[in-house]
Amino acid sequence: MLTFFGNHVLEEGDLCVYSGSIIDVLGRVGVGEQAVRSTLTRMVNRGLLRRRREGRRMHFGLTPQATRVLEDGRTRIWKQGAVNDDWDGGWTLLGFSLPDSWKRQRHDLRSRLTWSGFGALYSGLWIAPGKVDVADVVAELGLTDHVKIFHSRADESTDIGLMIRDTWDLESIAARYVTFDKRWTAHLNAGSGDDPIATRLRLVSEWLWTIRTDPRLPARHLPPDWPARPAQDTFRRVAEQTEAPAHRMARELLETVRQASNR
Template sequence: MEDHDILDGQDISEAPQPRPQSLMLAFFGNHVLDEGEVGVYSGSIIDVLGRVGVGEQAVRSTLTRMVNRGLLRRRREGRRMFFGLTPQATRVLEDGRVRIWQQGAVNDDWDGSWTLLGFSLPDSWKRQRHDLRSRLTWSGFGALYSGLWIAPGKVDAAGIVSELGLAAHVKIFHARADEVTDIELMIRDTWDLEGIAARYVVFDKRWTAHLNAGAGDDPIGTRLRLVSEWLWTIRTDPRLPARHLPQEWPARPAQETFRRVADHTARPARRMARDLLETTPLR
């Protein structure tokens, strides 16, 4: 289980339908991450995820799968089972929180630097190659050439390759482009700008319609869908320098829509969570 597994790739021509694990992680990120070492009763989780269309059996199987993957830990009290975060899941959720709430989708502050990462792995290392590429994509890298990846700004790529045990097979550089380099052409050749833009357009249309339809009466379910879909939207966006993107880049209005819905649902969702969730310390 890696950071990118928070999301599930889908056809961007349709509104995203997050899988139960995506919604489960959004649930723990919204309502457990800041509460310390607490566990949530499985019945409470079934109740909340039922509000976004996830059935009881799917919730139970997802909880079991996430325990087996080292993302959740469980504790039995009598006939009740409680689930809490592991250090691995905490790291994944904190990384996602930085992407969502601190960095944002628009990079107006690029300093002109790039992180370059070159790697050469044995042909038989298919899983390691897949894991590395997936982590690099989540961290903002694109394939400049087959074994040379690039990301805007200074990225802690050393941490990525160290966690994957690939430090001996990777070289990392921080550099600036020579004036002969056409940065905008390089960006178009390296990243799928049309695909990235389409995700923002889909998100903005869907959630603008939600705002226009009124607040609704289920803020906790709305917020779960919102965060899951926003993570789906930004998954492949490396936060490219705004000054090198098309003038009408749709990330900015989509981000404004996301923040409007997030602000509108924050307090009501917290209040509802206090009423719905049964918790216990896991220390």
């Protein structure tokens, strides 16, 4: 659902999409109507979507919170890329201590840290390559008083390659890239005679799933055959191939209104 709104609404700002159009597009990738409706309701309840009624039709648009989430995703996908060739040698360290009863808060913090490129150096000490600004993430979760953030460099005695292998599951990360690359290279070889809006929705969703646990580790400390680069090249080739046809189809399929008020 977030991929759908990122593909077709984020750039339009105040656009709201008719629920029937959303059901139509997600149905093209095998998502049932009831699942779409329940997901829309959950996202409204979580403050990610807002409703706008036009007659008997309900439309959905982005909230500021969802816009921030999608803009962060857009940066990861289109600007940063999957390969970190320009690491400056710095690290961001984040330490936290939460009460044992705060299971949900701990889960939410770990999930957001993973997306931001962190790995667990120790149970309450997480680390990410480069200078990562996570203060807003911590504040949004209401955990500022329980978290300490530092920016530092490793001592010469630290084996960075070993630390990386101990902190992150490189085999699992690499396997995701290999699987993605094989699947979408096969798509390129098969030609582009399918549904472009559905193809692009699957493409971006699968790429997000692939990169979500990749902290963009410094390339100099990764195996020379690290599969992120060829996978990224394949992603961008399919993305370029589907961009214009998917947007043309979206203009034909999606019934929209402008977001003049919140309801």
